[in-house]
Amino acid sequence: MPTTIIGALVNGRPNYATIAHVGIMDHESISLSMAKIHYTNAGIKAHGTFSVNIPSTDLVEKTDYCGLVSGRDTDKSTLFQNFYGRLKTAPMIEECPANMECKLVRTVDLPKHDVFFGEIVTTYCDNTLMKDNVIEIGKVNPILFVMNDRSYWKLGEKLADAWKIGKQLKHK
Amino acid sequence: MPTTIIGALVNGRPNYATIAHVGIMDHESISLSMAKIHYTNAGIKAHGTFSVNIPSTDLVEKTDYCGLVSGRDTDKSTLFQNFYGRLKTAPMIEECPANMECKLVRTVDLPKHDVFFGEIVTTYCDNTLMKDNVIEIGKVNPILFVMNDRSYWKLGEKLADAWKIGKQLKHK
Numbered sequence: 001m002p003t004t005i006i007g008a009l010v011n012g013r014p015n016y017a018t019i020a021h022v023g024i025m026d027h028e029s030i031s032l033s034m035a036k037i038h039y040t041n042a043g044i045k046a047h048g049t050f051s052v053n054i055p056s057t058d059l060v061e062k063t064d065y066c067g068l069v070s071g072r073d074t075d076k077s078t079l080f081q082n083f084y085g086r087l088k089t090a091p092m093i094e095e096c097p098a099n100m101e102c103k104l105v106r107t108v109d110l111p112k113h114d115v116f117f118g119e120i121v122t123t124y125c126d127n128t129l130m131k132d133n134v135i136e137i138g139k140v141n142p143i144l145f146v147m148n149d150r151s152y153w154k155l156g157e158k159l160a161d162a163w164k165i166g167k168q169l170k171h172k
Numbered sequence: 173m174p175t176t177i178i179g180a181l182v183n184g185r186p187n188y189a190t191i192a193h194v195g196i197m198d199h200e201s202i203s204l205s206m207a208k209i210h211y212t213n214a215g216i217k218a219h220g221t222f223s224v225n226i227p228s229t230d231l232v233e234k235t236d237y238c239g240l241v242s243g244r245d246t247d248k249s250t251l252f253q254n255f256y257g258r259l260k261t262a263p264m265i266e267e268c269p270a271n272m273e274c275k276l277v278r279t280v281d282l283p284k285h286d287v288f289f290g291e292i293v294t295t296y297c298d299n300t301l302m303k304d305n306v307i308e309i310g311k312v313n314p315i316l317f318v319m320n321d322r323s324y325w326k327l328g329e330k331l332a333d334a335w336k337i338g339k340q341l342k343h344k
Binding site: 001002020021022023024025026029031033035057060061062063064065066067068069106108110111112113115117134135136137143144145146147148149150151152153154155156157158159160161162163164165166167168169170 | 207232238287334339
């Protein structure tokens with residue numbers, strides 16, 4: 001899964017949590033599963049907003065650090081260059097090549113996790129990473145997370161076009 | 173996101189749909205977001221079970237094909253070697269290196285999508301892909317899906333250990 005850094009305003013300060021358990025719900029919304037022990041959850045509930053920031057591999061140390069320390073004990077507000085978008089209460093990370101600010105639209109209450117459904121309000125991306133109005137994932141260089149053995153991986157080469165490579169089986 | 177092939181028993185026959193919008197909800201359950209137009213949804217609702225199969229890159233053609241044709245018009249039950257596990261109604265694909273059979277525990281009804289929450293009942297994996305009781309993702313060779321430009325990608329190299337590489341920032 002792609003590793004993301006979730007931004008929220010907690011007790012008046014930007015806070016960031018490293019989360020790979022982000023899913024796609026439909027073409028407008030995403031899910032974000034956060035263990036209830038996280039400090040960030042209160043900020044998401046208070047403001048009804050959060051951000052999803054996609055770090056590149058060169059940010060792997062800071063990304064991992066955000067998952068190692070809690071905002072309860074450590075001020076993470078000066079770790080990155082913060083910026084805000086239309087929602088005003090979803091801090092985003094300038095150093096990340098892509099950012100999404102999201103409005104909380106639903107919360108699914110699981111025993112140990114809050115699953116937040118967020119509607120993507122705006123996506124921010126460095127122009128140099130775009131081609132034909134689409135983000136080029138190869139240039140983003142995302143950090144892929146593997147839970148099994150707790151490791152980060154790089155993206156490899158493009159393999160094929162989707163909704164295309166399988167067409168040749170249609171007439172077999 | 174990792175590309176998966178979802179298996180369900182629809183009208184008495186194994187059917188398979190290619191879905192990348194699978195998320196992790198907590199340590200026991202996953203989410204599966206399926207547009208309501210899919211033929212597979214009825215089978216998941218009828219039996220309360222489904223499977224998540226992880227294809228390797230060598231299965232890219234058949235994987236893409238499963239996303240190109242609907243079970244409504246095309247019989248996909250003979251495309252793979254099917255097998256069943258404890259749940260009996262969640263067909264799985266022998267050719268995929270890893271399979272999970274899931275019990276439906278919750279459905280979130282979005283306007284155009286059903287989001288199925290599944291509890292993982294059993295995971296099946298080829299022994300040769302395991303080390304210290306953990307699946308080695310590098311050996312699984314998953315097909316990563318990029319929605320932006322509708323493409324499949326390979327996994328690259330391991331970058332770092334999670335919950336570790338960031339430790340050096342702790343005392344800066």
